[in-house]
Amino acid sequence: MRHTSGPGTAAALGARILILLTTAATTLAAALQAPAWVTAGLGAIALTFVGLRRIFDWHENRLSFSSARAKLGRTIHAYRLLPEERRSEAAKSALVVQVDDIVMAETTAWTEHRRTMRDGEQTP
The missing domain is CATH 1.20.5 (Single alpha-helices involved in coiled-coils or other helix-helix interfaces)
Known part of the structure; x- marks a missing residue:
């Protein structure tokens, strides 16, 4: 690592x-x-x-950001490794869907984390 x-x-x-x-x-x-x-x-x-x-929550945020960045990088690199002739509209659309899925998953995880922290602070 x-x-x-x-x-x-x-x-x-x-x-x-x-x-x-x-x-x-x-x-x-x-x-x-x-x-x-x-x-x-x-x-x-x-x-x-x-x-x-x-x-x-610096540490957790940094870990989450690093994980999302790695997933996005892997997805984008896979697209860039396609030969030019295979970079069709369908391939571009698939790339956008994959990136959107990663962003949505990270946003959902962040929202859940914030809710958990908020709910934990309200519990006596």
């Missing part, structure tokens, strides 16, 4: 590092008997980072 880098992976890594640092700093501040407002402030910052990470 190839490791990719980019803004999404950098943001996810940055979020994990910030969560780790702020939670560790919260524990350290409490152990050093820092003023209550310092410990509470660090805890609030850590909680904010955790909440933002949950809301935006």
Whole structure:
């Protein structure tokens, strides 16, 4: 499996590092008997980072995007590998249908994921 880098992976890594640092700093501040407002402030910052990470769900979004991109790439490459004489209107229509199916499946999965997250947040 190839490791990719980019803004999404950098943001996810940055979020994990910030969560780790702020939670560790919260524990350290409490152990050093820092003023209550310092410990509470660090805890609030850590909680904010955790909440933002949950809301935006960077890792899951990146995985979903990568999967859809690979499916689309495979479909388009299969069409491009057809000899020119076989790229008929029927082949072009089939390509469009396959791309639409991939887009619809990804959109449906994303919608279901968002509903699940929303419903999970409303459950006590």
